[in-house]
Amino acid sequence: MAHSPAKERPICLNALVDLADRSVRYFETPPEIIRKFIGGRGLNMYYLYKFLNPGCDPLSPDNVLIIGNGLLTGMLVPNSGRHNVTCLSPESGIIGDSNIGGFFGPEMRFAGIDRLIIVGRAQSPVYLYIENGRIEIRDASPYWGLTCTGTQVKMKYDLGSDVEIECIGPAGENMVRFAATRYGLKNAAGRCGTGAVWGSKNLKAVVARGNAGLPVADPEGMLAKYMELRDYLNKSKVIGVMGRVGTPLLYDVSNYLGAIRTHNSQQTVFFNTLNAEEVHKYVDKMLSCYGCVVHCRHRNRLGGEGPEYTSEVMLGANIGVADTYQVIDLNNLVNDLGLDVSSTGTYIAWAVELFEKGYLDEKEAGYSLRFGDYPAMRRLISDIAYRRGFGDVLAEGSRLVEKFGAETAGFLIAVKGLPQSDPHDVRYLKGFALGIATASRGADHLRSRPTLEIFDLPSEVRREIYGGPIDPNPVSYNSKGRLVYFHENIYAAIDCLGICKFICHGFNSPRNLNYTHFRELVKLAYGLDFSEKELEDAGRRVIDLERLINHREKGISRKDDTLPARYFDEPMPSARAKGSRVDRQGFDKMLDEYYALRGWDANGTLPADRVAELNSLRDLP
Amino acid sequence: MPKKKQIYARPDLCAGCRICANACALVHRGEANPRLGAVRIRQNLIERYEFQEICRHCEDPPCVDACMTGCISKDPGTGLVIQDQSRCAGCWMCLMVCPYGAVGRDVIKEVAIKCDRCAGRKAPACVEACPTGALVLETREDAAEEPFFAEPTVAG
Numbered sequence: 001m002a003h004s005p006a007k008e009r010p011i012c013l014n015a016l017v018d019l020a021d022r023s024v025r026y027f028e029t030p031p032e033i034i035r036k037f038i039g040g041r042g043l044n045m046y047y048l049y050k051f052l053n054p055g056c057d058p059l060s061p062d063n064v065l066i067i068g069n070g071l072l073t074g075m076l077v078p079n080s081g082r083h084n085v086t087c088l089s090p091e092s093g094i095i096g097d098s099n100i101g102g103f104f105g106p107e108m109r110f111a112g113i114d115r116l117i118i119v120g121r122a123q124s125p126v127y128l129y130i131e132n133g134r135i136e137i138r139d140a141s142p143y144w145g146l147t148c149t150g151t152q153v154k155m156k157y158d159l160g161s162d163v164e165i166e167c168i169g170p171a172g173e174n175m176v177r178f179a180a181t182r183y184g185l186k187n188a189a190g191r192c193g194t195g196a197v198w199g200s201k202n203l204k205a206v207v208a209r210g211n212a213g214l215p216v217a218d219p220e221g222m223l224a225k226y227m228e229l230r231d232y233l234n235k236s237k238v239i240g241v242m243g244r245v246g247t248p249l250l251y252d253v254s255n256y257l258g259a260i261r262t263h264n265s266q267q268t269v270f271f272n273t274l275n276a277e278e279v280h281k282y283v284d285k286m287l288s289c290y291g292c293v294v295h296c297r298h299r300n301r302l303g304g305e306g307p308e309y310t311s312e313v314m315l316g317a318n319i320g321v322a323d324t325y326q327v328i329d330l331n332n333l334v335n336d337l338g339l340d341v342s343s344t345g346t347y348i349a350w351a352v353e354l355f356e357k358g359y360l361d362e363k364e365a366g367y368s369l370r371f372g373d374y375p376a377m378r379r380l381i382s383d384i385a386y387r388r389g390f391g392d393v394l395a396e397g398s399r400l401v402e403k404f405g406a407e408t409a410g411f412l413i414a415v416k417g418l419p420q421s422d423p424h425d426v427r428y429l430k431g432f433a434l435g436i437a438t439a440s441r442g443a444d445h446l447r448s449r450p451t452l453e454i455f456d457l458p459s460e461v462r463r464e465i466y467g468g469p470i471d472p473n474p475v476s477y478n479s480k481g482r483l484v485y486f487h488e489n490i491y492a493a494i495d496c497l498g499i500c501k502f503i504c505h506g507f508n509s510p511r512n513l514n515y516t517h518f519r520e521l522v523k524l525a526y527g528l529d530f531s532e533k534e535l536e537d538a539g540r541r542v543i544d545l546e547r548l549i550n551h552r553e554k555g556i557s558r559k560d561d562t563l564p565a566r567y568f569d570e571p572m573p574s575a576r577a578k579g580s581r582v583d584r585q586g587f588d589k590m591l592d593e594y595y596a597l598r599g600w601d602a603n604g605t606l607p608a609d610r611v612a613e614l615n616s617l618r619d620l621p
Numbered sequence: 622m623p624k625k626k627q628i629y630a631r632p633d634l635c636a637g638c639r640i641c642a643n644a645c646a647l648v649h650r651g652e653a654n655p656r657l658g659a660v661r662i663r664q665n666l667i668e669r670y671e672f673q674e675i676c677r678h679c680e681d682p683p684c685v686d687a688c689m690t691g692c693i694s695k696d697p698g699t700g701l702v703i704q705d706q707s708r709c710a711g712c713w714m715c716l717m718v719c720p721y722g723a724v725g726r727d728v729i730k731e732v733a734i735k736c737d738r739c740a741g742r743k744a745p746a747c748v749e750a751c752p753t754g755a756l757v758l759e760t761r762e763d764a765a766e767e768p769f770f771a772e773p774t775v776a777g
Contacts, residue, residue, distance in 0.1 A: 074653055074654070075653050076640070076643045076644055076647050076653055076750075103639075110654045110656065132729070149667060152667065153667055156665075161665065162656075184666045184667075185666050185667065210654060210656060211654075211656065211727070211728050211729050212652075212654065212729060213646060213650060213652025213653060213654040213657050214652055214653040214654060215651065215652055216647060216651055216652060216653055219647045219648060219651040219652075220648065222647060223644055223647055223648060223746060223749075223750065226640075226644070226750065227749060227750065230750075230752050234752070284669070285633075285636075286636060287636050287637050287666075287671075288636035288637050288638035288752075289638070290638065290639060291638055291639065291640055291643065292636070292638045292752075293638070293640075293752040295636035295638070295752075295753070299666075299669060305666070
């Protein structure tokens with residue numbers, strides 16, 4: 001059944017694709033659910049909760065893979081090119097959810113489908129082709145085995161250069177537990193091993209060609225608003241720098257502080273060869289994602305895109321590689337094979353430390369592992385993606401703690417089974433430490449990243465932003481729960497809307513787009529009025545729901561909202577942050593404050609009435 | 622006749638965001654989709670290029686000659702090459718003859734999409750919306766060739 005996208009297009013049209021019996025069912029999301037969960041990450045979580053059978057194996061056909069666009073994705077709204085890929089994570093066993101930019105999300109909406117919900121497993125490799133509101137399940141055997149770039153080159157040759165493709169590489173096909181879903185050369189739904197779930201379903205790619213327009217309630221108003229916001233954002237200093245050099249600007253800052261994760265967080269300062277100006281010698285041009293006014297993506301001279309701050313540290317400082325060329329080369333390789341940069345860098349650094357400490361010998365590893373050994377690192381990355389030799393072992397990710405002994409978890413920089421994404425050593429900034437501990441998908445900075453307290457803001461401005469008093473001292477344990485609570489809520493709302501965090505309130509800047517802007521934009525796009533409170537509540541509801549799913553799947557509670565032992569026990573060794581560590585009592589205090597604000601009990605679980613509310617929403621038709 | 626202002630593309634400044642095309646579709650059709658704009662960005666991330674495809678409003682427009690229904694004409698007063706979309710038959714001849722790849726198509730309604738340089742507006746929407754200044758509206762005596770991209774360098 002084809003659905004005509006031109007007539008009376010609903011706000012959110014979903015397609016439930018069963019790869020096992022090759023059926024597709026189309027259905028709309030009711031308006032009352034959109035009001036509660038908005039779209040993007042929120043509705044993805046809603047449908048994950050609705051369709052996922054409790055206790056399923058993430059790599060079994062029962063896992064539900066959801067590719068869902070935000071409410072504003074594709075509109076003429078600054079940086080509105082993002083969507084979320086959601087499933088049960090094969091890496092951590094809890095929710096797997098990853099936000100991705102590029103051009104695929106908008107194209108899928110223009111092709112008439114706002115959300116894909118994929119279940120079952122195809123008998124042989126397939127890809128989905130979406131055009132004019134219709135989904136075809138096609139044979140992908142000619143593309144199986146190709147890298148991410150190779151797949152896209154061949155598909156564009158076969159299908160026309162104007163299609164947009166989201167795909168997996170060899171890592172996803174081989175079900176490496178931290179494989180990424182990729183668009184283009186660099187954009188990735190990298191975290192949580194979403195790519196492995198694609199591989200487990202024999203799904204190589206999703207291709208969209210979008211011919212239909214998204215109706216806009218007030219087109220002239222939207223153009224005027226866009227221009228107003230663009231000019232407002234362009235005044236921001238940090239957005240200007242981001243557009244010139246991208247995220248590597250943070251490297252120098254973190255290094256000065258002495259908080260770069262180096263040699264598996266055994267050290268915290270690294271060479272200045274990875275400073276933004278050094279990286280920039282390898283940059284041809286800065287690029288945008290869909291509708292972006294920032295353009296922070298580098299087209300590098302080694303044939304790829306990047307590196308981001310994250311990749312230059314995770315594939316540089318953390319594994320000891322200092323040469324700029326070599327780091328960019330590793331970044332391109334990891335992207336092409338379809339691995340997650342953060343997890344790959346963390347596991348490799350951990351493996352090197354295991355090797356150094358004697359948990360692992362040369363016989364088992366196949367070759368000696370040393371920090372800074374670029375050829376060995378390059379080889380190991382390929383071995384992981386193709387599951388060769390020791391790479392096959394390391395491809396199992398955080399599950400290896402069981403193999404090497406529980407004490408090795410103390411220096412695996414991961415929370416809830418997911419390695420830390422941010423290259424920032426959180427022992428100094430206590431708000432960051434709480435943020436990665438409570439993040440719903442595991443150790444992740446993009447769930448909260450509370451930075452505003454370190455800016456020199458007047459206390460009444462801080463109070464107004466956060467709705468309560470905030471201690472500006474970044475190393476104190478006071479009021480950090482409120483900080484993380486606020487940031488988690490707004491970031492969840494941003495993910496629901498499909499906007500990039502780089503232009504939003506609270507991410508590196510106290511200005512930029514906030515709930516009021518979101519409200520205006522939703523109104524211009526759909527004529528719907530969501531109040532600021534409704535938007536914030538939706539963000540909060542999403543986090544509640546994620547907690548509920550995590551609790552149901554793996555009993556996630558207070559004991560899991562913690563940090564690797566290294567962050568508690570070992571003080572930072574150098575520079576200005578020297579001597580910092582996270583105090584366990586202070587951490588507990590922050591956690592108490594955070595749970596209280598969320599309305600969760602002291603064990604970090606949802607009260608019964610909230611569970612009942614979420615269940616009643618789930619049970620709606 | 623004094624020279625009129627023209628839209629000039631500066632591909633070296635284009636970051637590939639498609640905002641110009643989306644703004645065009647929005648003001649002309651009330652819908653968001655860069656594919657439905659009369660200006661489009663042709664980009665290939667792997668081949669490493671992006672540039673704007675935009676109508677030059679040629680002095681001797683091939684699309685006018687090629688149009689079988691006669692729905693494209695050159696306005697002698699304004700110098701604009703204007704299309705009457707209601708009479709377009711969707712034969713795509715204009716697309717085929719345009720040396721700049723500047724005519725788009727709406728494959729659902731089966732009509733060609735052609736720039737009118739926002740005749741009714743103060744400034745063209747694409748120029749207004751471009752965040753990097755890669756589209757400009759100005760008078761140029763002799764249009765200088767715009768650089769596409771820097772010479773590729775072998776690093777290391």
